[in-house]
Amino acid sequence: MFRKILIANRGEIACRVIKTARKLGVKTVAVYSDADADTQHVKMADEAVHIGAAPPAESYLNIDRIVAAALQTGAQAVHPGYGFLSENPKFVRELTAAGLVFIGPSEAAIEAMGLKDAAKTAMQAAGVPVVPGYHGADQDPELLAKMADQIGYPVLIKAVAGGGGKGMRLVHDAAGFSNALKGAVAEGTSAFGNGNVLIEKYVSKPRHIEMQVFGDGVSAVHLFERDCSLQRRHQKVIEEAPAPGMTGEMRAAMGKAAVRAAMAIGYSGAGTVEFIADASEGLRADRFWFMEMNTRLQVEHPVTEAITGIDLVEWQLRVASGENLPLDQRDIHLNGHAFEARLYAEDVPKGFLPATGTLSHLRFPPTCRADTGVSAGDVISPWYDPMIAKIIVHGPTRSIALSQLSRALDDTKVAGTVTNLTFLRKLAAQPDFVDGNVDTGLIDRALDDLITVPDPTITEISVAAVAASGFASSKQPMLGFSLWSPLGKTIPLRHEDQILNVTVTATKNNIVDVGFGTQTIQLQRHGQDWYCDGQKAPMVHVDDATVTVLAQETHVFTLINPLDVQQSAHDQGGGVVAPMPGLVKDVFVAANDTVSAGDRLAILEAMKMEHTLVATRDGIIDQVLTAAGDQVEAGATLITFCKETKDG
Numbered sequence: 001m002f003r004k005i006l007i008a009n010r011g012e013i014a015c016r017v018i019k020t021a022r023k024l025g026v027k028t029v030a031v032y033s034d035a036d037a038d039t040q041h042v043k044m045a046d047e048a049v050h051i052g053a054a055p056p057a058e059s060y061l062n063i064d065r066i067v068a069a070a071l072q073t074g075a076q077a078v079h080p081g082y083g084f085l086s087e088n089p090k091f092v093r094e095l096t097a098a099g100l101v102f103i104g105p106s107e108a109a110i111e112a113m114g115l116k117d118a119a120k121t122a123m124q125a126a127g128v129p130v131v132p133g134y135h136g137a138d139q140d141p142e143l144l145a146k147m148a149d150q151i152g153y154p155v156l157i158k159a160v161a162g163g164g165g166k167g168m169r170l171v172h173d174a175a176g177f178s179n180a181l182k183g184a185v186a187e188g189t190s191a192f193g194n195g196n197v198l199i200e201k202y203v204s205k206p207r208h209i210e211m212q213v214f215g216d217g218v219s220a221v222h223l224f225e226r227d228c229s230l231q232r233r234h235q236k237v238i239e240e241a242p243a244p245g246m247t248g249e250m251r252a253a254m255g256k257a258a259v260r261a262a263m264a265i266g267y268s269g270a271g272t273v274e275f276i277a278d279a280s281e282g283l284r285a286d287r288f289w290f291m292e293m294n295t296r297l298q299v300e301h302p303v304t305e306a307i308t309g310i311d312l313v314e315w316q317l318r319v320a321s322g323e324n325l326p327l328d329q330r331d332i333h334l335n336g337h338a339f340e341a342r343l344y345a346e347d348v349p350k351g352f353l354p355a356t357g358t359l360s361h362l363r364f365p366p367t368c369r370a371d372t373g374v375s376a377g378d379v380i381s382p383w384y385d386p387m388i389a390k391i392i393v394h395g396p397t398r399s400i401a402l403s404q405l406s407r408a409l410d411d412t413k414v415a416g417t418v419t420n421l422t423f424l425r426k427l428a429a430q431p432d433f434v435d436g437n438v439d440t441g442l443i444d445r446a447l448d449d450l451i452t453v454p455d456p457t458i459t460e461i462s463v464a465a466v467a468a469s470g471f472a473s474s475k476q477p478m479l480g481f482s483l484w485s486p487l488g489k490t491i492p493l494r495h496e497d498q499i500l501n502v503t504v505t506a507t508k509n510n511i512v513d514v515g516f517g518t519q520t521i522q523l524q525r526h527g528q529d530w531y532c533d534g535q536k537a538p539m540v541h542v543d544d545a546t547v548t549v550l551a552q553e554t555h556v557f558t559l560i561n562p563l564d565v566q567q568s569a570h571d572q573g574g575g576v577v578a579p580m581p582g583l584v585k586d587v588f589v590a591a592n593d594t595v596s597a598g599d600r601l602a603i604l605e606a607m608k609m610e611h612t613l614v615a616t617r618d619g620i621i622d623q624v625l626t627a628a629g630d631q632v633e634a635g636a637t638l639i640t641f642c643k644e645t646k647d648g
């Protein structure tokens with residue numbers, strides 16, 4: 001076993017790897033960027049090396065810096081985590097050249113699976129079923145259109161170098177083919193530097209089922225399947241193992257195909273073979289096809305660990321240090337059912353917009369496994385993926401595990417940023433999902449219901465306002481506060497797009513009257529707690545300008561400086577403010593342009609994603625204060641509207 005390893009990653013996966021390394025007595029070296037100096041993975045590791053500035057290209061993707069850090073600290077091997085350099089053959093080559101071990105597959109194995117077309121060709125040759133379609137080298141648009149006709153619509157065009165759903169287009173009929181092809185080629189070229197595409201039959205009622213495989217370069221085993229059909233824009237949201245409705249016959253066939261795929265490329269380490277299954281008539285052993293292989297540990301690996309009792313990172317370290325596979329196939333058993341939900345800092349009603357913030361409170365129930373890279377007081381920065389944690393549960397049956405998931409989500413409390421917690425809780429109770437009737441379109445079909453967040457109640461608004469007034473935290477609450485009496489104080493709070501003006505008036509000692517609109521209620525303080533009508537009011541956390549009420553639902557309010565209200569009201573007038581720091585990629589309007597509500601005004605790239613900023617009302621553009629290429633701060637006004645509307 002290695003004495004010391006370096007983890008070329010950050011966040012929850014770096015923490016996850018450090019935990020297992022510690023268990024095995026292996027010392028760890030963390031690397032970190034300017035933005036991550038105070039993060040958990042740096043604190044947990046035995047040593048930490050600063051490798052550059054916050055943008056990934058200058059730190060976590062900087063191969064030279066990482067190799068130098070490993071050599072400088074005497075690490076013998078490097079764990080890549082997932083994302084960043086985990087599937088980069090050049091990284092493997094440079095590590096090997098420096099005499100370091102890459103904890104993962106060979107450069108050749110990564111390369112063999114790197115492009116979708118080459119991978120499909122190799123898998124077909126190895127006898128693995130692949131999605132019917134065309135994956136040839138000839139990219140003549142006329143030939144591609146002919147192939148699409150032959151395959152039969154609907155078809156999917158995929159950029160061969162694509163990933164994360166980019167460069168993919170669904171085409172329903174021949175009339176739409178040419179435009180879709182242009183889109184996929186353009187996206188493949190700009191995002192991956194490769195404009196080649198393949199064409200696939202679009203599988204109806206598709207389910208994403210993947211097999212965890214593990215190899216030691218000589219032999220390979222599988223550790224059963226995971227169902228990752230709950231996706232939004234091709235991003236996984238909740239994963240589970242085993243797949244609901246999986247038959248023994250289909251599992252055996254899929255396991256065999258996955259092991260064959262791994263063996264065909266002499267695979268070493270943890271990998272995932274992704275299949276798509278046609279579930280229009282239930283799961284059938286002859287209706288699944290290879291999509292691609294991910295040559296690394298996956299985000300959702302904990303569900304496999306839960307049902308097999310195997311620590312996959314331990315296996316990675318053991319196999320990379322030269323051991324054979326720790327278990328034979330017949331000794332790997334499936335036990336019970338597991339779910340994983342991905343908790344993100346994101347604004348769901350605003351189209352799942354990534355969010356930032358300081359986590360003034362963070363708590364997971366002890367009944368679940370929470371894999372996280374943050375704790376209370378930590379910051380979700382705009383630089384990286386805004387995942388807060390993965391919440392994993394394991395029970396004897398699917399139904400019990402699902403109840404555990406719902407309960408764990410109910411008992412997870414996050415303050416200081418908006419999250420997708422309500423969305424996850426609703427999803428865990430969605431009737432089709434509860435029945436195991438899943439496919440990749442489920443979330444989209446149920447979206448309207450899943451994204452509606454109940455409005456805060458008057459009690460919730462009141463405790464937020466009282467906390468924001470500074471009154472709630474004061475040791476001698478009435479001191480000074482009574483000066484406002486009997487007029488009280490107006491606390492302006494923003495909740496989603498609304499500004500709420502709440503009046504808070506101290507009447508008697510430890511009693512506060514709160515007014516909002518036409519409603520008034522009274523809050524009473526006993527000790528540190530507030531009560532309304534004899535009921536204990538929900539807990540509140542205040543951090544800078546963010547007020548989080550941890551009720552049954554979590555509600556996040558922003559405290560507005562009263563002097564800014566006028567400015568905010570102006571922003572409400574349809575102008576565009578950068579919702580987060582980022583790079584302006586494109587601006588579609590100029591001064592004096594007439595636009596309608598919903599029109600695209602600009603694109604902002606932040607947190608690895610592009611966000612389209614749209615007009616919130618009809619109007620005429622007054623000023624465009626930004627241009628493509630500008631780096632802007634959160635809150636910067638980018639575009640303003642003329643006061644009068646089109647009609648006015």
Ligand code: ADP
Pocket residue numbers: 131156158162163164165166168200201202203204206208231234274276291292440
């Ligand atoms: P990427 O590498 O961009 O993630 P994948 O090839 O893994 O692309 O496909 C992403 C998702 O798209 C799959 O999980 C599945 O939901 C859907 N998908 C892919 N291929 C097909 C297909 N042939 N028919 C239907 N859905 C598909």
